[in-house]
Amino acid sequence: MRYEELADEPCSITRSLVVLGDRWTLLVMKAAFSGVRRFNGFQAYLGISRSRLQDRLDRLVEHGILVKQPAAVGAYEEYRLTPKGHDVYPILMAFKDWGDAYMxxxxxxxxxxxxxxxxxxxxxxxxxHCAAEITAREVTPEAGPGMLAGTV
Incomplete structure (x- = not known):
């Protein structure tokens, strides 16, 4: 099965990985949270090829994570985080916490x-519900409406 075909799986983790699950996409997001907005800025920050960067930026725009718009100053376009994009921040911070602990x-x-x-x-x-801090050992997955809709 090709990676893109996983987008139809009834699993929110799998579907999210189809969009965000490669290192360059997450590094583009890290750069965006660091204030990078221009294509050339992303390229300089990451040292990524132009074609790979364009592919990742296009995917993030397609999924509403970034928006491409004219810059407030100058005759160029910039990429800005959308509310959906800002919601990626805890994911990056979870990677940071894990990396701090183990890497x-x-x-x-x-x-x-x-x-x-x-x-x-x-x-x-x-x-x-109760605001208790929990771990994987205290979580039980159960089918939700998205899973049940796919089986009817």
């Missing part, structure tokens, strides 16, 4: 600080 033997290379109090930002999994 940074000398400590975190970057601290992401809360602007208001200077505390450090982390991703936590919590229950939407």
């Amino acid at each position: 940074s033997p000398d400590g975190p290379p970057v601290h992401y600080r809360h602007r208001d109090c200077s505390g450090e930002a982390h991703v936590r999994l919590t229950c939407d």
